[in-house]
Amino acid sequence: METFLKVQNLVKEYKNGFRAVDDVSFEVGAGEIFGLLGPNGAGKTTIIRAISTILSFTNGKIEVLGKDNLRYAEEVRSNIGVLTTDIGAYERFTGKENLQYFGELYGLSSSDLDKRIKELTELLDMGGFIDKKAAKYSTGMKQRLAIARSVIHDPKVIIFDEPTSGLDVLSSQTVRDFMSHARESGRAVIFSTHQMYDAEKLCDRVIIIHKGKEIAYDSVENLKTQTGERDLEDVFLKLVKGEGV
Amino acid sequence: MNSKHILTIWKKELRDTVRDRRTLVSMILVPMLLMPVIMLGMFKFMSEQAAKQQTQIAKISIVGGDYAPQLAEAIKSREGVEIAEVDVQNYKQSVAEGRIDAAVVIPEDFQDRIAGEKAVNLELVSKSTNANAANAFAAVSFVVADFNAGLLEGRFTARDINADILSGVTIVPEDLATEQEVGGFVLAMLLPLLIVMWSIVGGQYTAIDVSAGEKERKTLEALLLTPVKRIDVVFGKFLAVSTVAIISVVTAIGSLYFSFSYAGDLGIPMEEGNGLSMGGAGGSGLGFSIEPQVALLLFIVSLFLVLMFSAVILSISIYAKSFKEAQSYIGPAYIVVILPVALVNSVPGFEPVFWMFALPAVNAVLLFKELFMGAYDWGHISLTLFSLIIYSIIAILIAAKTYSKESVLFGD
Numbered sequence: 285m286e287t288f289l290k291v292q293n294l295v296k297e298y299k300n301g302f303r304a305v306d307d308v309s310f311e312v313g314a315g316e317i318f319g320l321l322g323p324n325g326a327g328k329t330t331i332i333r334a335i336s337t338i339l340s341f342t343n344g345k346i347e348v349l350g351k352d353n354l355r356y357a358e359e360v361r362s363n364i365g366v367l368t369t370d371i372g373a374y375e376r377f378t379g380k381e382n383l384q385y386f387g388e389l390y391g392l393s394s395s396d397l398d399k400r401i402k403e404l405t406e407l408l409d410m411g412g413f414i415d416k417k418a419a420k421y422s423t424g425m426k427q428r429l430a431i432a433r434s435v436i437h438d439p440k441v442i443i444f445d446e447p448t449s450g451l452d453v454l455s456s457q458t459v460r461d462f463m464s465h466a467r468e469s470g471r472a473v474i475f476s477t478h479q480m481y482d483a484e485k486l487c488d489r490v491i492i493i494h495k496g497k498e499i500a501y502d503s504v505e506n507l508k509t510q511t512g513e514r515d516l517e518d519v520f521l522k523l524v525k526g527e528g529v
Numbered sequence: 530m531n532s533k534h535i536l537t538i539w540k541k542e543l544r545d546t547v548r549d550r551r552t553l554v555s556m557i558l559v560p561m562l563l564m565p566v567i568m569l570g571m572f573k574f575m576s577e578q579a580a581k582q583q584t585q586i587a588k589i590s591i592v593g594g595d596y597a598p599q600l601a602e603a604i605k606s607r608e609g610v611e612i613a614e615v616d617v618q619n620y621k622q623s624v625a626e627g628r629i630d631a632a633v634v635i636p637e638d639f640q641d642r643i644a645g646e647k648a649v650n651l652e653l654v655s656k657s658t659n660a661n662a663a664n665a666f667a668a669v670s671f672v673v674a675d676f677n678a679g680l681l682e683g684r685f686t687a688r689d690i691n692a693d694i695l696s697g698v699t700i701v702p703e704d705l706a707t708e709q710e711v712g713g714f715v716l717a718m719l720l721p722l723l724i725v726m727w728s729i730v731g732g733q734y735t736a737i738d739v740s741a742g743e744k745e746r747k748t749l750e751a752l753l754l755t756p757v758k759r760i761d762v763v764f765g766k767f768l769a770v771s772t773v774a775i776i777s778v779v780t781a782i783g784s785l786y787f788s789f790s791y792a793g794d795l796g797i798p799m800e801e802g803n804g805l806s807m808g809g810a811g812g813s814g815l816g817f818s819i820e821p822q823v824a825l826l827l828f829i830v831s832l833f834l835v836l837m838f839s840a841v842i843l844s845i846s847i848y849a850k851s852f853k854e855a856q857s858y859i860g861p862a863y864i865v866v867i868l869p870v871a872l873v874n875s876v877p878g879f880e881p882v883f884w885m886f887a888l889p890a891v892n893a894v895l896l897f898k899e900l901f902m903g904a905y906d907w908g909h910i911s912l913t914l915f916s917l918i919i920y921s922i923i924a925i926l927i928a929a930k931t932y933s934k935e936s937v938l939f940g941d
């Protein structure tokens with residue numbers, strides 16, 4: 285399995301001395317859904333921002349498709365698609381116009397962009413609202429538009445930060461299906477969540493972060509075996525409460 | 530820098546602006562409609578006030594009119610004077626209470642002193658807080674001056690002296706100001722302030738919308754995640770704000786100029802004589818044209834002014850987390866800019882020194898005033914343009930730097 289993302293000894297310390305991320309390392313390969321797990325405030329979003337080059341880090345090294353993300357920031361951003369927890373859209377634009385704008389910024393040609401928008405509209409079931417102004421979208425619609433926006437350039441590394449948060453069952457299923465589809469098509473998917481049910485169903489391997497530190501890093505099955513717990517939620521609770529692996 | 534990325538962002542922000550009713554109102558409607566209405570309304574009001582002042586009737590009482598019937602008659606027959614009868618004992622009270630505008634008190638020995646060729650003191654009682662007192666004073670002064678001239682002429686004639694020697698020195702007014710200068714004087718009072726004002730206000734909503742608005746809508750992070758360099762993001766947004774601001778400035782000035790040109794047709798007098806001269810012939814309007822080179826310089830200076838303010842407003846707005854917060858930051862900044870500009874613009878006879886043409890915004894106002902008055906000082910023009918370019922570059926660099934600050938972008 286080819287490694288698409290490599291994070292080595294990542295440290296992010298703020299000026300006030302607070303360490304949001306403290307020596308975290310992991311790798312994610314092609315055709316894999318990798319769970320970045322942790323409670324709220326664990327440091328997951330900080331790690332994602334550091335990987336996507338929009339946040340500086342104090343120490344460590346990050347490589348995306350073998351490229352150092354500090355030296356090749358723009359190239360790295362071209363190869364990753366990040367769904368942030370903020371799913372806002374340009375509300376005076378239609379969904380399609382939103383996608384066209386981001387597609388142009390990612391350098392897609394007009395014909396490729398049209399093709400990609402059509403493909404994503406079908407995949408994420410957006411046909412009913414893609415031509416409507418984003419101001420009229422529900423949370424579920426906005427989330428689907430945000431997903432489409434984050435992968436408009438068909439990146440090899442996809443990072444989803446809490447993608448099912450606040451969604452109803454049907455919308456959550458669409459998101460889960462999309463992640464599975466991305467894995468099947470050989471993408472590396474990083475799934476950041478604190479919802480253990482979704483993580484257990486989807487993730488091949490996981491890293492559990494607590495207070496910025498890595499407390500576990502293995503496959504879901506191995507972690508269950510090591511902790512003697514029946515499901516990932518119990519594994520998570522046991523680890524976070526400090527009982528260790 | 531990647532021009533394609535900059536162009537994409539610029540186009541998107543302009544498109545977004547055009548679809549925003551708030552921005553459209555502040556950018557096009559207000560400068561296009563409201564400003565000319567306010568300015569022309571102000572002129573109409575001033576013109577009516579001036580006309581009213583000229584036709585105002587002064588209510589005057591003559592105390593002791595019988596002692597100088599000829600003088601009393603002259604006052605009575607003076608245009609704009611109405612003679613009011615008051616209680617002779619209480620004429621001061623009548624003036625104090627505003628029932629009359631003035632009282633002329635003729636002394637009992639008036640005829641004797643005149644006959645004896647002695648000076649006569651004519652008492653004129655008025656109240657300076659009465660707006661019409663000045664009219665009464667002017668009317669009485671005019672009559673008395675006329676009376677004196679006749680009196681002296683009689684005395685000289687009686688002594689067989691030619692009365693022409695009374696003429697002495699007389700003033701023959703001749704105004705050398707050209708139509709250009711007269712019109713320029715009025716324009717120089719109005720336009721500089723308006724240009725500075727619209728340079729800020731015109732792009733304000735767009736600046737807030739593309740920065741703080743982007744944060745509020747939660748789209749900023751998604752934009753930063755694209756492979757577009759931060760400087761390109763800033764530049765695209767900056768160009769959009771500048772475009773909107775320059776459109777706003779041109780719209781405001783254009784519509785104002787157009788309105789003044791047709792002011793006569795709108796029933797607003799602009800002819801000489803009412804203190805509102807625009808140098809126009811026959812009161813049909815402005816009658817004032819801006820030479821092409823002045824218009825070009827005006828546009829270039831306005832452009833750099835707009836570039837500088839757009840970058841400054843953009844830098845300020847990105848600090849805010851919301852539209853409202855950004856507005857609260859820009860308000861005080863706006864006052865800081867406008868106050869010195871308004872001061873320089875309104876102080877009569879203000880003579881700027883060379884270094885003042887290096888002060889941002891103030892330099893533009895000073896230069897505009899010179900240009901409207903038909904003065905071309907290339908030293909002033911060069912210093913103004915050079916300093917505005919430098920300030921613009923500094924402001925853009927600050928905006929770019931601000932967009933790189935993690936604490937500003939992700940202060941969540």
